[in-house]
Amino acid sequence: MTKETKDFSKYFDFSGAKVISEDQSGKTIRLNGRDIHIVSEPDYRQEKQRGKEEIQVHYENAVPDELKSLGLGKKYLIYTYGCQMNEHDTEVMRGLFEEMGYTATEDRMEAAVILYNTCAVRENAEDKVFGELGHMKVLKQQRPELILGVCGCMSQEASVVNRIMQKHAHVDMIFGTHNIHRLPYLLQEAHFGKEMVIDVWSKEGDIIENLPKKRTDGLRAWVNIMYGCDKFCTYCIVPYTRGKERSRLPEDVIAEVRDLARQGFKEITLLGQNVNAYGKDFTDRSYRFGDLMGDIQKIDIPRIRFTTSHPRDFDEHLIEVLAKGGNLVEHIHLPVQSGSTEVLKRMSRKYTRERYLELAERIRNEIPNATLTTDVIVGFPGETEEQFEETLTLMREAGITSAYTYIYSPREGTPAFDMADDVPIEVKQKRLARLNALVSELSLKHHQELVGQVIEVMVEGESKNKASVMSGRSRTNKLIHFEGKTEWIGQLVQVRVTAAQTWYVKAEVISEPAVASNAG
Ligand code: SF4
Numbered sequence: 001m002t003k004e005t006k007d008f009s010k011y012f013d014f015s016g017a018k019v020i021s022e023d024q025s026g027k028t029i030r031l032n033g034r035d036i037h038i039v040s041e042p043d044y045r046q047e048k049q050r051g052k053e054e055i056q057v058h059y060e061n062a063v064p065d066e067l068k069s070l071g072l073g074k075k076y077l078i079y080t081y082g083c084q085m086n087e088h089d090t091e092v093m094r095g096l097f098e099e100m101g102y103t104a105t106e107d108r109m110e111a112a113v114i115l116y117n118t119c120a121v122r123e124n125a126e127d128k129v130f131g132e133l134g135h136m137k138v139l140k141q142q143r144p145e146l147i148l149g150v151c152g153c154m155s156q157e158a159s160v161v162n163r164i165m166q167k168h169a170h171v172d173m174i175f176g177t178h179n180i181h182r183l184p185y186l187l188q189e190a191h192f193g194k195e196m197v198i199d200v201w202s203k204e205g206d207i208i209e210n211l212p213k214k215r216t217d218g219l220r221a222w223v224n225i226m227y228g229c230d231k232f233c234t235y236c237i238v239p240y241t242r243g244k245e246r247s248r249l250p251e252d253v254i255a256e257v258r259d260l261a262r263q264g265f266k267e268i269t270l271l272g273q274n275v276n277a278y279g280k281d282f283t284d285r286s287y288r289f290g291d292l293m294g295d296i297q298k299i300d301i302p303r304i305r306f307t308t309s310h311p312r313d314f315d316e317h318l319i320e321v322l323a324k325g326g327n328l329v330e331h332i333h334l335p336v337q338s339g340s341t342e343v344l345k346r347m348s349r350k351y352t353r354e355r356y357l358e359l360a361e362r363i364r365n366e367i368p369n370a371t372l373t374t375d376v377i378v379g380f381p382g383e384t385e386e387q388f389e390e391t392l393t394l395m396r397e398a399g400i401t402s403a404y405t406y407i408y409s410p411r412e413g414t415p416a417f418d419m420a421d422d423v424p425i426e427v428k429q430k431r432l433a434r435l436n437a438l439v440s441e442l443s444l445k446h447h448q449e450l451v452g453q454v455i456e457v458m459v460e461g462e463s464k465n466k467a468s469v470m471s472g473r474s475r476t477n478k479l480i481h482f483e484g485k486t487e488w489i490g491q492l493v494q495v496r497v498t499a500a501q502t503w504y505v506k507a508e509v510i511s512e513p514a515v516a517s518n519a520g
Contacts, residue, residue, distance in 0.1 A: 028195065034169040037189070039199035042158045042176065044413055046202035047240040050230060055246045055281065056206035062181040063099040063212070067188055071102030074112035081129065082119025084271055084307065085242070086152055088213075088222040089180055090117050093151075095212030096183045104214075108139065111146065113187065118152035120237045122409040126154055133168045140170040147190045149173040151180070155200050156241035159412060169196065176200035177242055181208045203243075209252050219460065219490050220267040221260050225253050225292065229273040231310060233337075234348045234416040235380065235408060238273055247278050250292055257299050266458060266490055267303040270296075275306050276313035290317035297326050302492060303458060303475065309334050311351045311359050323366045330367055331477035334360070335375035339394030340387035343380055346419070353394060360398035371401045371446070371476040378435055379408045379428030381419035388431050392438055401446040401476075403439045407432050440502050447478070447500035454496050454510060455480070459488040471504075479504035488513050 017031040026039040076097045080090040093115065094104065105111050116132060119125040129150070136148055148171050154160045155176045164171050172190045175182060178201040189197050207227070215221055228243040229236075257268055270292075272278060278289040289306075296304055304327050311334060322328050334356075338344050341352040351359075363370050376391060395403070407428045410417050457472040457480045464471075470484035472493075481504055482495050491513030499506040 026199075031165055032169050035195040036165060037193070037195040037197050039197065040201060041198055042156050042161055042200045043202040044158055044240065047156065047243070049203075050244045051203075054283070057209055057249060057252070058206055059209045060181075062096055062208070062210075063184050067100055067184045069101050070184070070188060070191065071097060071100040071112070074102050075105035075107075075110050076102040076113045076115070077105050077108055077111040078115045078117055079132070080117045081125050082117075082121060082153065084222055084269065085224070085273065086117050086119060088224060088271055089152070089177070091213045091215050091222070092180055092211045093117070093183055094214030096181075098214055099212050100184055100187070109143075113147040113149065113190075115149045115151060118150060118154035120153035120157055120160075120241055120411070122406065123411075124409070126160070129154060130163070130168075133164070133171065137168070137170050147172045147187070149175070149186070149190070151175050151177075153177060153237065153241035156202070157237070157413070161198060161200065165196070165198075171196060173197045174200060176202075178203075181211055207246060207248055209248070218263075219265065219458075220269065221265045222269050222271050223253060223256050223260070224248060224272065225270045225275060225289075225306075226272040226278050230277070231274060231312070231350075232348060232415075234346065234419075235377065235411065235414055237411040237414055240413055242273060245274070245277050245281055247281055250279075250287055250295065253292065254295055254299070257296055257301065257304075261299055261301040264490075265301065267305065268296075268301060270304065270306040272306075273308060274310040274313065276309050276315070276318065280313075288315070288317065289313075290315065290321045293318065293328060294321045294324075297321070297324065297328050299327075302327055304328050305331065305477070307333050311336070311356050312349070314359055314363075319362060319366050322363075322370075323368070325368065329475040329477070330370045331373070331475065332363055332367075332370060333373045333375075334363075336391075336394065336398070336400075337375060337377050338380060338383070338387070339391035340383070343383055343387050346382060346416075347377075347380060348415070353390065357394065357397055360400075364399055369476060371478070372399055373402045373404075373477070374398075374400050375404045375406070376435060377406050377408050378431040379423040381408070381416060381421055381423070383408075383423055383431075392435065395435075395438055395442060400439075400442055401478075402443045403435075405432060405435050405439060444500060444502045447497075447502070447505045450478070450497045450505055451500055452497060454494055455507075457482070457493050457495050457507070459484065459491050459493060459513075461489055462486060480507050481505070482507040482509055484509055 017029045020028040028037045078090050116129055118129050155174050173186050226247040228245045229239045230245045232239050276289050279287045336356050410421050455474045459470055459472040463469040463481050469481050471481050493509050493513050494511040495507035496510050497505045497507045
């Protein structure tokens, strides 16, 4: 039976598509000569909803026995865009691939599967991926057996999935941020089927524990403490692509950190779109981020970091716990986005300039040596010269030492997308340049204040420019270069800062790590 598809879903343009079949497993259509099996497609309305249903935690093994040999003799390649959450999702997907027998490659000519783990936060990130998919068409013609997949935040956008179906029919599978654990089944279908498979969940699922992870760096590890975000800042696509805030159980987080400490990892970064909201969704206990940090502080591991914070949920209890120090390092990344209360209101950030400055001061007063870094957006709709000036003055007053800076990028589906994007691009670019000049100045000034100080550095590796020069980071996440030895990698050394550069400082070692001498 063939039927016009107009009524399929208004988010998708299926003009010219034919429905081939429709059953429990979804629908199969033929579009531009390619059969497409749609298990589920992204639905913006559902992504916007925040249900009250209880989040379940599943402790399952994601790779069934019958798929453990699917990848024997085959290689995989994952391109990752965007934030640490995406990097960590890639670690999980690497773990799944390797449990299926695949091995990693950086060479697209020998890969059996190539995955794009995408970011939707800014337009240029999306343009990059579409550019890549265009190039991939040629490779697919040369190697039709290659499996090409798109996942991550872009896959959660209906307009993106539609564009791939219409223009990139050589893509074999599209899945989202909520069903990474389904990768083995999607690969199985892609391997044995000729159809493009689309399986994007618009309703965030439960929390899947015990997923394998393949971490490439044996020194530092990311640990998710929560997923999603309910803040709905007006410019941000994340609440739609990552779903509602849901916290992992503290016992699971603590067990993972303990296990990583046993494996010899030296630094853990606790991850979440907004870690300060940790525990707000628990119904059976009153246990928040400060409590978790207090418990993790007791684990024998040199350094604990966390990102990303939101000023709205940054509470007194957390400040008290962080003030105890120990392995809880003194670097706090606290995105402000704008220094103008008016602009913050239009962004729906739900705090004022004054509240941010007050919080920054409390953090710097209560937590010894605390350093603050931030995120800033310039050129948000309606931003006046005076309001931009307020951002510059706030950076100084809050004692910001460095920042990630962005030009506002309208995201379809976000409330800000409907606001008049009335700041001319030249003005946006000029403001970004002025802001970046200030960030360079503040970074250099902070590094100059470190000259002569003795600080602890975690040795991370050789500096990019000179083999004998090692590089590492201070507890406050500042980059340090110093003469040293590769066998010190992973060790803590005491250095005295000798010179300041804009983006790093030079130092001399004043006490070598104990272990190294044994090696010597
Ligand atoms: S806090 Fe705001 S900017 Fe951050 S992920 Fe959530 S909605 Fe986006």
